[in-house]
Amino acid sequence: xxxxxxxxxxxxxxxxxxxxxxxxxxxxxxxxxxxxxxxxxxxxxxxxxxxxxxxxxxxxxxxxxxxxxxxxxxxxxxxxxxxxxxxxxxxxxxxxxxxxxxxxxxxxxxxxxxxx
Amino acid sequence: xxxxxxxxxxxxxxxxxxxxxxxxxxxxxxxxxxxxxxxxxxxxxxxxxxxxxxxxxxxxxxxxxxxxxxxxxxxxxxxxxxxxxxxxxxxxxxxxxxxxxxxxxxxxxxxxxx
Numbered sequence: 311x312x313x314x315x316x317x318x319x320x321x322x323x324x325x326x327x328x329x330x331x332x333x334x335x336x337x338x339x340x341x342x343x344x345x346x347x348x349x350x351x352x353x354x355x356x357x358x359x360x361x362x363x364x365x366x367x368x369x370x371x372x373x374x375x376x377x378x379x380x381x382x383x384x385x386x387x388x389x390x391x392x393x394x395x396x397x398x399x400x401x402x403x404x405x406x407x408x409x410x411x412x413x414x415x416x417x418x419x420x421x422x423x424x425x426x
Numbered sequence: 427x428x429x430x431x432x433x434x435x436x437x438x439x440x441x442x443x444x445x446x447x448x449x450x451x452x453x454x455x456x457x458x459x460x461x462x463x464x465x466x467x468x469x470x471x472x473x474x475x476x477x478x479x480x481x482x483x484x485x486x487x488x489x490x491x492x493x494x495x496x497x498x499x500x501x502x503x504x505x506x507x508x509x510x511x512x513x514x515x516x517x518x519x520x521x522x523x524x525x526x527x528x529x530x531x532x533x534x535x536x537x538x539x540x
Binding site: 343351352353354355358366401403405412413414415416417418419420 | 457458468530
């Protein structure tokens with residue numbers, strides 16, 4: 311059973327369209343992350359989210375990207391106007407445990423975004 | 427900043443061969459170290475971890491030892507199986523409170539032939 315559930319598993323969109331990727335944690339946690347993996351390349355950090363606020367973002371996470379937790383459960387990544395280079399697998403993750411932090415993350419199965 | 431360097435791939439082995447995948451890191455402080463595995467068509471799964479120097483992480487026959495003196499965390503398995511075919515990522519975490527995050531290496535594809 312995955313620690314987080316991501317939807318959609320695959321989305322195909324036209325360049326310039328808005329895309330929303332969703333992440334639902336199995337249990338209630340506070341620390342969430344989005345990572346991206348362009349095909350055949352390394353897994354890259356996009357943004358971390360704690361207690362309903364962005365705690366850190368990478369240089370990849372520009373004004374086209376946003377995250378929110380609109381209903382206290384779903385955690386979403388929005389890309390306002392997709393570009394071809396946004397085609398990638400997007401992974402949601404949550405931090406392991408609520409107490410001491412070993413840095414371990416549990417990942418969802420990913421959402422594959424294809425921009426045409 | 428933090429970084430992880432993995433050996434270049436891909437790696438192709440015969441079943442029951444010995445596996446070593448090299449990983450070295452650069453970090454400030456005392457990071458935790460991880461190996462994640464990505465099976466074909468699946469997401470990232472934690473394979474093993476070590477949180478301090480000289481710790482050995484192990485799982486499914488895989489092992490890796492946290493070597494602070496050489497800043498390494500090489501992954502080994504004595505006898506690989508076809509089912510081990512996957513992409514393997516070395517990663518570190520600085521565990522820095524709310525800003526803690528994982529930094530990944532490039533990943534290496536392992537193919538095991540019957």
